[in-house]
Amino acid sequence: MTLLEVRALDAFYGDFQALFGLSVRVEAGETVALIGANGAGKSTFLKCLVGLIESKRGEIRFGGESIETRPAEWISRLGLSLVPEGRLLFPSLTVEENLLMGALNRRPGSWRLDTVYELFPILAERRRQAPNALSGGQQHMVAIGRALMSNPKLLLCDEISLGLAPVVVDQIYQSFTRVRGEGVSIVLVEQDVKRASAAADRVYCLLKGRITLEGAARGIGLDRLSRAYFGA
Amino acid sequence: MIWIETIVNGVLYGGLYGLLGVGLALIVGVMRVVNLSHGEFIVLSAFIGVSLARVFPGIHPLFLLLPVALIAFALGFLLQSVLVNRVVTRPDPFAAILLTFGVAVVMRNLMVEVYGADPRTLPAGRLAHASVGVGGLSIGVLPILILALSVALFTALQLILRHTRFGRIVRATADNRDVVRLMGVNPGRVYNVVMGLSLALASVAGMLLAMRTAFTPYSGVERLLIAFEVVVLGGLGTFWGAMVGGIVLGIAELVGLRFDPNAGPLYAHLLFLAGVLLRPNGLFGART
Numbered sequence: 001m002t003l004l005e006v007r008a009l010d011a012f013y014g015d016f017q018a019l020f021g022l023s024v025r026v027e028a029g030e031t032v033a034l035i036g037a038n039g040a041g042k043s044t045f046l047k048c049l050v051g052l053i054e055s056k057r058g059e060i061r062f063g064g065e066s067i068e069t070r071p072a073e074w075i076s077r078l079g080l081s082l083v084p085e086g087r088l089l090f091p092s093l094t095v096e097e098n099l100l101m102g103a104l105n106r107r108p109g110s111w112r113l114d115t116v117y118e119l120f121p122i123l124a125e126r127r128r129q130a131p132n133a134l135s136g137g138q139q140h141m142v143a144i145g146r147a148l149m150s151n152p153k154l155l156l157c158d159e160i161s162l163g164l165a166p167v168v169v170d171q172i173y174q175s176f177t178r179v180r181g182e183g184v185s186i187v188l189v190e191q192d193v194k195r196a197s198a199a200a201d202r203v204y205c206l207l208k209g210r211i212t213l214e215g216a217a218r219g220i221g222l223d224r225l226s227r228a229y230f231g232a
Numbered sequence: 233m234i235w236i237e238t239i240v241n242g243v244l245y246g247g248l249y250g251l252l253g254v255g256l257a258l259i260v261g262v263m264r265v266v267n268l269s270h271g272e273f274i275v276l277s278a279f280i281g282v283s284l285a286r287v288f289p290g291i292h293p294l295f296l297l298l299p300v301a302l303i304a305f306a307l308g309f310l311l312q313s314v315l316v317n318r319v320v321t322r323p324d325p326f327a328a329i330l331l332t333f334g335v336a337v338v339m340r341n342l343m344v345e346v347y348g349a350d351p352r353t354l355p356a357g358r359l360a361h362a363s364v365g366v367g368g369l370s371i372g373v374l375p376i377l378i379l380a381l382s383v384a385l386f387t388a389l390q391l392i393l394r395h396t397r398f399g400r401i402v403r404a405t406a407d408n409r410d411v412v413r414l415m416g417v418n419p420g421r422v423y424n425v426v427m428g429l430s431l432a433l434a435s436v437a438g439m440l441l442a443m444r445t446a447f448t449p450y451s452g453v454e455r456l457l458i459a460f461e462v463v464v465l466g467g468l469g470t471f472w473g474a475m476v477g478g479i480v481l482g483i484a485e486l487v488g489l490r491f492d493p494n495a496g497p498l499y500a501h502l503l504f505l506a507g508v509l510l511r512p513n514g515l516f517g518a519r520t
Contacts (some may be wrong), residue, residue: 057239072410073416073417076415088411090404090408091407105415128276215262
């Protein structure tokens with residue numbers, strides 16, 4: 001069953017066009033990687049999905065519903081949850097309060113405070129601390145936990161490996177096994193071609209706002225992906 | 233002894249100044265906007281109190297605080313939803329400042345039209361002159377009540393913001409109004425309630441001040457000046473900072489009156505200036 005279907009999506013920042021006719025599909029239970037260099041349009045694409053960019057045209061259907069003209073606060077109720085680039089936690093809230101913010105739009109499901117703490121036990125120890133007192137990896141865990149608290153159908157992760165030590169990135173990617181086990185589909189936006197394609201079922205490669213390559217992650221080959229990534 | 237009494241009275245007066253500023257601090261802290269019509273709403277609340285006192289002549293003005301606060305809340309909600317929300321998300325902060333300046337000018341002229349320019353007060357009856365003796369000092373009952381009410385309102389505001397779901401949403405919206413949208417929160421609706429709360433607090437301050445001093449439709453500028461000094465001196469967007477800022481200004485004004493009966497506010501303004509020069513982020517630091 002198709003969970004997300006994007007057709008011919010264009011996006012704009014004023015007069016500047018950032019995306020050109022993007023068509024992307026995510027099936028239920030699938031993990032899809034969106035890879036590309038800086039400025040390829042990956043984050044813009046995610047922002048279009050969650051309703052943070054209004055200047056766009058094309059069709060976005062989520063769970064069969066058309067959402068391209070809907071505001072972000074409405075879309076979030078459907079089960080589309082973003083882990084934003086740079087985490088964007090709320091600094092004046094504690095770790096636990098940040099997680100509870102994610103539960104404002106709670107849909108039925110298994111993700112609660114205790115299951116998030118089970119996934120990331122360190123957060124239970126740091127629950128009363130401000131997010132700024134946490135390491136970068138722990139802040140990413142809070143951002144993922146906050147997104148999971150709404151019990152999403154689709155989790156959108158924007159550059160979660162950026163600026164983190166490889167061992168921390170491994171830990172975060174391992175947590176996705178449990179997340180997928182709960183039936184959550186995932187879109188991974190990454191610059192790390194190798195890691196993202198290893199974790200995904202299917203891959204899309206973006207270059208200057210256009211899709212240059214798509215296919216099953218297993219058969220696509222790192223060389224082909226690297227060429228598409230650099231536009232060679 | 234006279235100086236101790238002056239300082240005690242300054243503290244009591246300053247609590248009211250803090251209340252004048254806390255609503256403004258709330259708006260600055262949550263929306264990063266300075267509401268230049270804050271002073272006019274303080275004065276309007278006092279006029280609404282005068283009107284209600286005329287309709288219900290036997291009722292003490294203290295009992296009119298709640299209905300006036302509810303009316304002010306509704307006015308704040310309307311102001312925000314109809315006007316300020318149109319400009320609050322613009323990157324240019326002057327848009328909201330100019331808009332509220334326009335609202336202030338219109339309100340001032342409307343109040344002159346409706347109520348006239350004569351000075352008014354809210355008669356507090358025997359309470360205005362009642363006093364208690366504490367350790368050889370004579371302290372007014374009304375100022376004590378006003379300080380107690382100010383502290384109670386500050387505490388209630390703090391408890392709401394720290395320990396309720398609504399408070400969590402307000403703090404998160406103040407941190408990042410785009411990210412809260414991803415959690416289903418409409419920042420505009422949060423701002424509506426916050427502006428309502430801000431003006432409800434301002435209305436209480438306006439009513440209490442009107443029981444102590446006369447006011448005219450032109451008093452808004454003076455009230456805004458005090459509120460602004462309180463907010464800046466305490467630290468932009470910090471609530472207890474506003475309370476302490478108010479008390480510091482209150483003491484400075486009354487001490488100044490002892491030196492020169494015509495120049496009390498001058499000493500408060502000079503202290504504000506010194507405070508800005510020495511601690512630009514205010515006594516309690518600025519929010520980042």
